[in-house]
Amino acid sequence: MVTDSLFQVLPAAAESGSVAITFDGRPLRVPAGASVAAALLAAGVERFRTTPVSGAARAPYCMMGVCFECLVEIDGAQSRQSCLVTVEHGMVIRSQHGMRALAENDAMTEGARDAG
Amino acid sequence: MTNSSDVLVIGGGLVGAAVAYGLAREGLGVRVLDEGDDAFRASRGNFGLVWVQGKGCGMSPYATWTRGSASRWPSLRDQLLSDTDIDVQLQQPGGFHFCFSEAEWRERGARLAAIRADLNGDYPFEMLDHAEVKRRVPGIGPQVFGASYSPMDGHANPLKLLRALHAACRRRGVRMTAGVRAQRIERSGSGFAVDATGQRFHAARVVLAAGLGNRALAQQVGIHAPVAPNRGQVLIAERVAHFLDYPTTYVRQTGEGTVQLGDSMEDVGFDDGVTADVVSHIAWRGVRSFPALAEVKLVRAWGALRVLSPDGFPIYQESASCPGAYVVTCHSGVTLAAAHALRIAPWIGGAAAPAGLEHFSGERFLQTDKVFTHGH
Amino acid sequence: MQADKVDVVIVGAGPAGMAAACVAAERGLTVTVLDEQDAPGGQIYRAVTKANARRLSVLGPDYAAGGELARAFAACGAKHERGAAVWQVSAARVVDYVQGGVVKSVQAGSVILCSGAMERPFPVPGWTLPGVLTAGAAQILLKTAEVVPGEPVVLAGCGPLLYLLAWQYLRAGVPIRAIVDTTEGADYRRAMAHLPGAVKGWRQLAKGLKLMRAIRRAGVQLHQGASDLALEGGEAVEAIRFTARGRASRIPARVVLLHQGVVPNTQISWSLRAQHRWDDAQLCWVPVTDEWGELDVAGIYVAGDGRGIGGAQAAEQQGRLAALEVAHRAGRIDRAARDSLAAPVQRALRETLHIRPFLDALYRPKDANRIPADDVTVCRCEEVTAGELRGFVRLGCLGPNQAKSFGRCGMGPCQGRLCGLTVTEVIASERGVSPAEVGYYRVRPPIKPVTLAELAAAHEARTARAEAQTVEAADPAER
Numbered sequence: 028m029v030t031d032s033l034f035q036v037l038p039a040a041a042e043s044g045s046v047a048i049t050f051d052g053r054p055l056r057v058p059a060g061a062s063v064a065a066a067l068l069a070a071g072v073e074r075f076r077t078t079p080v081s082g083a084a085r086a087p088y089c090m091m092g093v094c095f096e097c098l099v100e101i102d103g104a105q106s107r108q109s110c111l112v113t114v115e116h117g118m119v120i121r122s123q124h125g126m127r128a129l130a131e132n133d134a135m136t137e138g139a140r141d142a143g
Numbered sequence: 144m145t146n147s148s149d150v151l152v153i154g155g156g157l158v159g160a161a162v163a164y165g166l167a168r169e170g171l172g173v174r175v176l177d178e179g180d181d182a183f184r185a186s187r188g189n190f191g192l193v194w195v196q197g198k199g200c201g202m203s204p205y206a207t208w209t210r211g212s213a214s215r216w217p218s219l220r221d222q223l224l225s226d227t228d229i230d231v232q233l234q235q236p237g238g239f240h241f242c243f244s245e246a247e248w249r250e251r252g253a254r255l256a257a258i259r260a261d262l263n264g265d266y267p268f269e270m271l272d273h274a275e276v277k278r279r280v281p282g283i284g285p286q287v288f289g290a291s292y293s294p295m296d297g298h299a300n301p302l303k304l305l306r307a308l309h310a311a312c313r314r315r316g317v318r319m320t321a322g323v324r325a326q327r328i329e330r331s332g333s334g335f336a337v338d339a340t341g342q343r344f345h346a347a348r349v350v351l352a353a354g355l356g357n358r359a360l361a362q363q364v365g366i367h368a369p370v371a372p373n374r375g376q377v378l379i380a381e382r383v384a385h386f387l388d389y390p391t392t393y394v395r396q397t398g399e400g401t402v403q404l405g406d407s408m409e410d411v412g413f414d415d416g417v418t419a420d421v422v423s424h425i426a427w428r429g430v431r432s433f434p435a436l437a438e439v440k441l442v443r444a445w446g447a448l449r450v451l452s453p454d455g456f457p458i459y460q461e462s463a464s465c466p467g468a469y470v471v472t473c474h475s476g477v478t479l480a481a482a483h484a485l486r487i488a489p490w491i492g493g494a495a496a497p498a499g500l501e502h503f504s505g506e507r508f509l510q511t512d513k514v515f516t517h518g519h
Numbered sequence: 520m521q522a523d524k525v526d527v528v529i530v531g532a533g534p535a536g537m538a539a540a541c542v543a544a545e546r547g548l549t550v551t552v553l554d555e556q557d558a559p560g561g562q563i564y565r566a567v568t569k570a571n572a573r574r575l576s577v578l579g580p581d582y583a584a585g586g587e588l589a590r591a592f593a594a595c596g597a598k599h600e601r602g603a604a605v606w607q608v609s610a611a612r613v614v615d616y617v618q619g620g621v622v623k624s625v626q627a628g629s630v631i632l633c634s635g636a637m638e639r640p641f642p643v644p645g646w647t648l649p650g651v652l653t654a655g656a657a658q659i660l661l662k663t664a665e666v667v668p669g670e671p672v673v674l675a676g677c678g679p680l681l682y683l684l685a686w687q688y689l690r691a692g693v694p695i696r697a698i699v700d701t702t703e704g705a706d707y708r709r710a711m712a713h714l715p716g717a718v719k720g721w722r723q724l725a726k727g728l729k730l731m732r733a734i735r736r737a738g739v740q741l742h743q744g745a746s747d748l749a750l751e752g753g754e755a756v757e758a759i760r761f762t763a764r765g766r767a768s769r770i771p772a773r774v775v776l777l778h779q780g781v782v783p784n785t786q787i788s789w790s791l792r793a794q795h796r797w798d799d800a801q802l803c804w805v806p807v808t809d810e811w812g813e814l815d816v817a818g819i820y821v822a823g824d825g826r827g828i829g830g831a832q833a834a835e836q837q838g839r840l841a842a843l844e845v846a847h848r849a850g851r852i853d854r855a856a857r858d859s860l861a862a863p864v865q866r867a868l869r870e871t872l873h874i875r876p877f878l879d880a881l882y883r884p885k886d887a888n889r890i891p892a893d894d895v896t897v898c899r900c901e902e903v904t905a906g907e908l909r910g911f912v913r914l915g916c917l918g919p920n921q922a923k924s925f926g927r928c929g930m931g932p933c934q935g936r937l938c939g940l941t942v943t944e945v946i947a948s949e950r951g952v953s954p955a956e957v958g959y960y961r962v963r964p965p966i967k968p969v970t971l972a973e974l975a976a977a978h979e980a981r982t983a984r985a986e987a988q989t990v991e992a993a994d995p996a997e998r
Contacts, residue, residue: 035669061663
């Protein structure tokens with residue numbers, strides 16, 4: 028979810044460079060060298076995932092790797108703690124909804140449907 | 144006397160709680176003594192399988208006993224639901240045991256055929272090749288050579304089961320005393336007195352369901368119950384979208400979506416830790432079984448100490464020298480929960496012993512000419 | 520698992536870890552430092568090696584001092600493994616970690632755990648809403664990326680870090696809507712009993728007072744003695760509610776930063792089944808160690824905030840002491856040398872810690888903000904409320920491990936880090952016993968998540984090595 032950004036890079040620091048990434052398909056320009064979590068917050072992302080238990084929206088809380096709220100999919104790898112990953116140009120990031128899905132495996136999904 | 148009951152059950156794990164529940168349903172006054180929060184508790188390590196296939200090779204009474212428990216499990220589930228509103232999530236769609244080579248597959252087939260022969264053919268299972276397994280369980284890896292499938296198998300939620308049994312016990316008037324450890328049992332009048340952490344309890348009958356603690360306690364009532372710890376390491380991975388409809392011996396998906404992987408059988412004494420070697424081996428076998436699990440994260444790994452008798456089979460026995468004292472111990476607390484609640488409990492309550500129970504007496508271990516190995 | 524061998528493995532490259540590494544390397548020991556981040560500094564000196572002049576100015580001189588330590592660390596000859604997440608430490612001192620997707624192992628002569636501290640959980644209504652972060656998180660955003668709230672922000676809670684952040688925001692020109700301070704008169708009165716200690720640590724006290732003066736002079740809206748804190752919002756936080764001076768207030772805010780102190784990160788020490796004690800002054804579990812920081816698990820030490828909250832200076836000093844003892848045990852220095860090198864460090868440590876009892880008393884987190892009402896989420900991962908937890912206790916649950924089994928509390932990805940203290944205290948309060956009697960979660964590996972494929976690869980590597988060794992052993996003539 029991208030709205031008026033709750034977070035921003037300090038105006039004085041804005042020249043420090045940025046990289047282009049996508050979040051849920053939307054292109055974003057984010058500060059270079061930051062963690063993915065910091066980058067997404069600076070770009071106005073307010074919701075990172077929904078919980079598997081109740082579907083409640085969650086976003087980063089601790090920014091240091093202990094709360095596990097900042098989990099997103101980065102370049103196909105799910106449940107990554109985005110506060111511990113440095114953002115890189117071209118990263119494809121997706122929010123995680125509920126339980127993570129398993130790796131693309133057509134046979135499995137089809138079979139699961141058949142087995143019902 | 145306030146600390147007096149018809150039956151005193153020592154141990155509030157899956158075995159003790161199931162027996163206590165069954166006794167309460169029979170209308171008896173029951174008290175359960177349970178240790179504190181950080182006791183060894185085999186119950187917390189349980190994988191959750193309600194498993195029949197492969198058990199009791201060379202000991203057909205155990206195969207029959209296990210099967211009888213699995214067939215009574217729906218009844219236990221219903222009773223618990225009715226008494227507590229807790230659904231222990233029993234599913235019995237059948238289960239698979241994967242084989243990763245032709246030799247393994249043939250050996251598996253032979254084992255199951257032998258059990259079937261012992262039971263005069265009353266033992267449903269199929270030996271399936273890779274293609275057939277894949278048709279039923281999409282997502283298996285190419286290295287799965289084949290599997291044995293049996294419709295008798297299933298799984299449940301072991302933690303919910305424990306919670307439901309405790310809640311059902313309470314509902315039925317069982318008095319649960321937590322945080323005490325039984326130390327001495329002696330005859331008192333026509334019954335027994337048990338000293339536990341500074342308190343004394345009296346009962347007409349006493350049931351030893353204390354897991355590894357049974358070894359020492361059983362001696363005090365003249366029963367030989369040489370149980371010893373056997374470690375199984377278990378892995379829990381994060382929740383994933385539903386992908387597995389059936390339990391398998393080494394991989395199952397829980398009701399919450401987490402993936403459970405196991406296991407090992409190690410003689411390491413009372414060490415319930417985990418080792419990188421075994422953990423990585425279990426992970427490797429899991430990924431071989433279901434390659435899509437590769438990127439899934441391990442969240443927790445633990446060792447659980449099975450309560451294992453020398454031959455791996457249960458010990459059910461009433462003491463000859465101290466009638467009214469019973470030992471109830473096994474390492475399949477989930478699978479046998481129904482038997483414990485619905486067959487063992489009535490026996491302790493005074494009903495006739497279930498058929499074949501005599502095979503589970505601890506006396507069998509006094510035959511010094513026999514060498515025992517764990518049947519598994 | 521095949522493991523490299525090293526004299527000392529240090530977990531964490533914060534002030535304790537960096538200082539320990541410098542001393543150990545100086546004494547000729549082989550040292551490997553494993554740190555989860557890609558640059559040294561831990562949390563307090565996070566990103567200090569990358570900070571430019573502007574950041575250093577905003578963040579203040581104490582932060583900048585960390586840069587010196589980081590430079591010394593870089594030059595000391597210790598092997599610094601970046602991006603290395605430790606997932607298991609065994610009593611036999613084998614340290615398993617995962618780095619760049621590869622599972623690795625190192626056998627240590629000694630281990631020094633320098634995992635530092637983490638924010639104390641702040642279970643008030645709405646604390647799980649997006650837009651609610653910790654003050655520590657805000658500092659990390661500032662330190663690592665100069666990212667700050669884009670609109671006036673509310674800071675709530677108590678403790679030195681809250682005011683430090685406010686001061687840093689003022690220097691950076693970030694508007695602060697309000698500081699909702701839970702400290703009240705009774706806290707000052709209680710802290711007075713420890714004033715002598717505070718006076719001995721007058722430098723730190725003076726720093727704190729200077730900070731508070733700057734905040735007041737800037738005219739920041741300050742609400743003191745705040746209670747009944749609650750965060751309102753549907754999908755994200757929209758406002759903070761509280762009562763102060765007998766009046767109920769509501770301040771709209773879309774970013775709220777919470778803080779009520781930090782607590783030791785004890786995941787690894789608990790996983791070793793080391794003895795811990797409940798510290799009633801700091802309201803947290805603290806590993807039991809000797810004067811050098813050694814646990815009751817031989818050869819494994821704790822230094823820094825992981826041993827008890829003391830701050831960055833104390834962490835450095837403890838890191839040095841642990842390394843001196845390790846060097847002594849390894850035969851590099853005799854007892855007399857160890858003691859004479861340790862003496863000034865021990866003195867400095869005592870001085871650094873003089874102010875602690877005062878701060879602990881003054882900023883003691885409120886009962887209501889640690890032991891919440893029934894409808895407040897206690898376990899964020901599994902969404903278990905305090906009321907549900909109390910229900911488990913009524914069903915006979917005696918402690919946190921049974922609570923897990925009753926309701927999955929503590930079984931999620933964070934493995935009890937954000938709910939552990941709360942669960943211990945809620946159960947203790949419901950049972951009417953001390954937290955010490957209730958105990959804590961059984962912490963199990965992996966301390967940090969590792970994928971099944973990463974583990975599977977380690978298994979294959981080990982099997983391949985074993986096979987290669989068998990082949991070698993079988994055909995000596997072939998060589």
